């Protein structure tokens with residue numbers, strides 16, 4: 001039960017974090033072994049495990065394999081309440097506050113509450129905001145909720161503020177996996193200036209310079225999935241860029 005505390009401490013120090021997103025549908029044991037090795041060598045801070053669609057039934061196995069191989073915390077990033085594994089360390093407990101689909105705001109939470117509580121995982125209440133990534137992404141389609149317009153910084157800012165005031169512990173702005181257009185630095189900055197909560201940014205980030213600029217704009221955690229699926233050796237460059245952001249004096 002220490003992930004949130006660490007996120008807060010890192011934010012206070014201005015230390016940026018790198019989270020590698022693993023979609024359990026897209027990996028096999030040798031691929032996980034390679035990802036873990038590259039991540040340990042590069043100093044990756046977190047693994048997020050999940051996806052909008054988890055078709056295979058291997059979540060437990062994937063999480064167990066990662067946990068057996070390293071000490072990097074594993075945080076679930078579930079696309080649905082069934083994507084829970086007690087072998088992980090924590091769970092981003094997402095409420096899709098950019099959308100107006102009551103099921104993803106509260107409905108599914110009610111149904112899965114006893115199961116989630118019983119898991120014993122660290123539950124990290126997350127203000128989840130899907131931002132338009134230029135073309136429909138899986139998350140924007142599956143969620144059946146309009147994403148936040150990518151050029152409406154004020155809406156993003158007000159949404160994040162509302163989430164924080166409702167008691168959500170972290171804010172996650174996501175352009176969706178494989179987004180054509182990642183979230184703009186100006187939107188990240190507008191949101192970061194208004195909230196105290198750690199700010200997680202992901203979706204469509206493919207180059208280390210963009211990751212670096214996002215951190216400078218106020219992101220605390222950068223999540224990368226797709227680009228690493230295509231080229232796992234990018235982990236090293238991404239980690240170096242994110243960790244090169246100067247910490248506060």
Ligand code: 1GP
Nearest residue numbers: 177178202203204225226
């Ligand atoms: C998706 O934010 C994550 O939910 C990561 O996106 O796969 O495009 O890196 P990518």
